[in-house]
Each structure stands twice: as structure tokens, then as C-alpha cells.
Amino acid sequence: MTKGLTAAAALMMAAIAASPAMADDGEAAVQYRKDVMTVAGASMGALGCFMQGGCALEGPVLARAAKSIAFSGELAVDAFKVDTRESMAETDALPKVWEDWEAFEGGLTEMSRAADELAVAAADGDKAAMGPLMRTLGGTCKDCHDTFRD
Numbered sequence: 001m002t003k004g005l006t007a008a009a010a011l012m013m014a015a016i017a018a019s020p021a022m023a024d025d026g027e028a029a030v031q032y033r034k035d036v037m038t039v040a041g042a043s044m045g046a047l048g049c050f051m052q053g054g055c056a057l058e059g060p061v062l063a064r065a066a067k068s069i070a071f072s073g074e075l076a077v078d079a080f081k082v083d084t085r086e087s088m089a090e091t092d093a094l095p096k097v098w099e100d101w102e103a104f105e106g107g108l109t110e111m112s113r114a115a116d117e118l119a120v121a122a123a124d125g126d127k128a129a130m131g132p133l134m135r136t137l138g139g140t141c142k143d144c145h146d147t148f149r150d
């Protein structure tokens with residue numbers, strides 16, 4: 001790389017750092033939180049497949065899937081903290097997320113708590129014990145999506 005290019009790159013980095021409200025920042029934040037939710041969705045899919053008898057997954061695998069949902073809930077708190085109400089990024093998150101942050105964050109805490117509980121029963125591959133815990137966990141997804149997602 002030539003010296004000129006390096007200087008131009010440095011200037012660009014400085015410009016990016018100096019304007020945190022840039023549209024691109026919103027895009028990245030929205031993409032990241034969607035990715036975090038996608039992980040939760042993928043793990044729910046694997047657990048649901050097991051419950052319906054479509055996938056023969058071992059206890060440790062099921063427990064990891066449940067724990068990944070619990071961890072997604074923790075990641076989501078940080079991911080959604082970035083207020084994108086002013087961004088042009090395409091999102092299904094309603095402005096209510098930031099207007100009622102405490103309730104939103106509480107929903108994520110509920111999700112993580114329910115997933116942690118499920119992970120215990122899942123470790124034994126105990127379908128009967130997992131059933132009601134899966135429903136509770138699924139309820140936390142639905143409750144939040146009904147209230148905070150378009």
C-alpha cells in the first residue's frame with residue numbers, strides 16, 4: 001500500500017470514529033441483533049425437531065442448544081441497546097423497544113432464565129420434563145415479538 005493510500009485510510013477511520021450516528025452504524029447494529037436472534041431461532045428449531053421426533057439429538061447437544069438461547073438473550077441486551085430509531089436500516093423492531101426499555105430488557109432476561117431452566121432437563125434428553133419448559137420458553141419469544149416486533 002502506498003503512503004497516500006494509508007493516509008487516506010487513516011483519515012477515513014477517523015471520520016468513521018467521529019460520526020457515531022452515521023446510517024452505516026445503524027445498518028451494522030440492526031444486522032448484528034438480527035444475527036443474534038437468528039441463533040436463538042436456529043437453536044429453537046433444533047430443540048423443536050427433537051421434541052417432534054424428527055431429530056435424534058443427544059442430551060449434551062440439546063443442552064448446548066438451550067444454553068445458546070440463554071446466551072443469545074444476554075447478547076441481545078447489548079445488541080438492542082443501540083437505539084436505531086433514527087436509522088434508515090430495515091428493521092422489524094418497533095420504537096417501543098427504546099421507549100419501554102425496561103420491559104424489553106425484562107423480556108430478554110425471562111428468555112435467558114427459561115432457556116437456562118430448559119438446559120437442565122435437556123441435558124438428560126428428558127422429553128417429558130422438557131415439554132412444559134419448551135412452552136414457557138416459546139412463550140417468552142411470542143410475548144416479546146407480539147409487543148416489540150412489527
Ligand code: HEC
Pocket residue numbers: 030033034035037038040041042044069090091092093094097104105106107108111137138140141142144145148149
Ligand atoms: C425481549 C424481546 C424479544 C425476545 C424475548 C425474543 N425476541 Fe426475537 N426479535 C425481537 C425483535 C425486536 C426482533 C426484530 C429485530 C429487527 O428486525 O431489528 C426479533 C427478531 C427475531 C428473529 C428474526 C431475525 C431476522 O433475521 O430478522 C428471529 C428468528 C427471532 N427473533 C427469534 C426469537 C426466538 C426463537 C426467541 C425465543 C427463544 C426470541 N426471538 C425472543 C425481540 C425479541
